[in-house]
Amino acid sequence: MSGRKRRNDFDDDDYYQQEYRPRFQKKQRVPPVVQLCKEMMPDITTIGESKKAFEDDIKFLGEAIINEFGHEEYFNNALLSTLKAVVLEQPHKQPAIALLTITVNAQNEVAGKTIINYFFEELQSTCNNTVKVNELNLESNETGPWNKIKLLLRFLSLLSPILLNDDIINIYSQLFNLAVELNNLDAEKRNPLAEAIYTNTLADIPYLFYLSRSDSDLQSRVDQLVSNIESSFKIKTTDLSLLREYNSATAPYEIVELPQVVLPNVKKMLANNMEQLEQLFMNWTHLLPESQNGDQGFNDALQLPSCEDLKPYSFFNSTKNVGSVDGMWRTPYYVFHVYLPQSTGDFETVVPATTYAGELFRDIFIDVVEGLEFNRREVAKQVMMLDLFFQEKFFAEQGVSIADLIETYEQDPLASTFKIEDIVIETILSLVFKLPSVSQPFAYFYTLLVDICQNSPKAIAPVFGRAFRFFYNNVDNLDFELKLRFLDWFSIQMSNFNFSWKWNEWENDSKRFSASNYSPKISFMKNLVRKELRLTSTPSEVDASLPEEFKQYMDTSYFSSDILISIYESLVAADKISITEEDVKSNDLIFKQDKFPFASIVSEILDYIHKPNDTRDVAELELLVVKFKEGDEPLSNNITNLNKFIVFLLTQCVVHCGSRSLSHANKYINDLHEDLKTIWDKLEIPQDVRESTIIEAVLSYWNINSQNGYLIVDAFKFVGLVSTRSIYNFCFFDWSGKVFGLTDVTSIDTVFRTLSTQLKMVKAEESIETGVEDFEIVFEKICVIINDTITALGFSTDQVVEIPEITETTEVSVEELQRLDLLWKYTTAVSFTKSLLRKYSVQFKQLAEKLSSGMETAIPHVPTRNVLLKWVKEVEEL
Missing domain, CATH: 1.25.40.180 (Serine Threonine Protein Phosphatase 5, Tetratricopeptide repeat)
Structure with missing residues (x-):
């Protein structure tokens, strides 16, 4: 509800009256309870955003709820749905909502009990849904049932001052027992759901003491809980190199899994009389009602699904209804970094993940970004005010420069250097760079980052700048897909x-x-x-x-002038017709120039293409093609390979006529593909040569905008004139030492887009077991590039490929650069393979046995073979 505009029946009536009734008629009176909700519910959604007004907000909202609750069902429903929306969509405001609930409970126990059991029933319902995944229909902002359980338990934990300790501790015990059972299903293999429950439930524990810091009985029970789970839950570290953001052992930071750090973080949070808790959480104990009975209980005991019932869902393998945050647990949950201490000095600007606060802030930001996805501008606002909900001295001042932080740190090493901006941007970037896949469309994250920067340009722009520099400085080792x-x-x-x-x-x-x-x-x-x-x-x-x-x-330009000229010169007699750089420098049909003796025929072909569909006769086009062979000195004497030339020429003529836009190009290709096929089928030209010539003609025409060119190639593929194999062949062809499929983003995007399109077609036909040919083709092509590069480098079959360290002052000769270029070509091709296997892991699972058995032949170079074999094996774990 927070940030969302919702209409009710009365709004619709008002709209009807304003629009369709005469102006002199009186507006229908809004019922008082509706007016109260319109005024009050927005105040609940913004609670805590003003520190000065916070105490008054708690007082006045509490009084209103105390007085109104139970009188009108409309009010009760509006209040409960609003509280739930804030609890689930803006978890940083949960403590404020809990304080409000405790305040209400002190004077209206019926209202308090209703709120408590409303959330308990939500918890029970969500637990039930965990084994009904196929029946759910989750929206894009749904984070998943287990993440929702985490948030509901956190809120109930905040209500510990008014709850029976037995009731709340029992929920923790049940969840921990379930996590242990799931974790023990396999002695070695990780269970994603077990890790999610273990981590989320542990992370909720400190909230039991947010508003209840002197309950010795609760502390004793929690100590026992922590001790039990520590001894019974085995952490299974899983270092999947396919999921590493960086390719070499010289990654800028050490890999850490979230389940590894959560228990030590919570234990430190509770140690030393909860010193860290006091430093992090707001102290609102003075706002608690003087008389507070901790005797509220739940109407029923929580019923969790059995381990056996949950087993089929515990790996989050469903392609839908898993939830954006729950789905992140499917693979090992690695901690992502951008702003490292060494980039600023001896201090941290981001709270380390090896602390409870660092873990919690990332968790809250992810929940806000994912749970409020339907209101991007509200997300941009909320994430930058998180510091208002924690101790004031925990963060440095917003917008403070690194230079000022260095000066502050030198003067006072105890002063906070944590920048809320750095934590926000790093967390969102962790979602952008999440492997193996992202939770939302990239456009959401990119535009969210733009919104955040536009809201606070002076504070955020330098943070972006530091991130840009970090990734650029590490781009050599950055995963191939993450570079994109x-x-x-x-x-x-x-x-x-x-x-x-x-x-x-x-x-x-x-x-x-x-x-x-x-x-x-x-x-x-x-x-x-x-x-x-x-x-x-x-x-x-x-x-x-x-x-x-x-x-x-x-x-x-996609092709250099030299390559482009050589393409055209391969079609015509160079001794009779010269092709200059001026001829090929722009997107144009060069064959219509007067210098070409067949320019008049080209004009006739263009006229034919422009004709309406119902007036075209392919026989007319056939006669135009025949003209190249007529006369005492046929025009074909100016052409080196007539069959290839006809394919090239007709392709470029169609592309030229459709050059105004992609939609025009698609129209002409759709209208004329049968005519083209009729002509080309009568030519003596192999199918693979025909298809490569079509692609070459398109990219030659659209040389200065290869993105358009490849999208037009897609249109030729759609009508069956170009195969996917020919597209891969073209992208990975070696043009005078350059393979565009490794370096040019339009070519790389085309490879991935073509594979993904084939994947969709296979899924639509429900024949995924047989739809792996394209993936095997691409894998083999990259293997060929790897082998050729190792041969060019002169490495023995056992020699490890290493790139020498290059500093900012390293001088590189022409010869050294040529060898470096081969080394970069090798590492790029290997990194491409890593991204390919990960991105299409489902298909490569089908190919795993075949690839593994044939790897010795495919890759003679032992170190490379071992790496690829390791990745093929890891595919099984994705």
């Missing part, structure tokens, strides 16, 4: 802030490595500038923002 996500995020942020370029320190890399085909940093620079150009209708803005060194990347 980083590129997308960076380009979107730049396009939303006028393409303002602040990264002049990258110039040195450009000067040293710009001649490289495979340098990860150079590929990033090139793709970034090209993406920015595609995101704007005024390229001059991008040009104006770039330092001189980076203007060379404004050339968006």
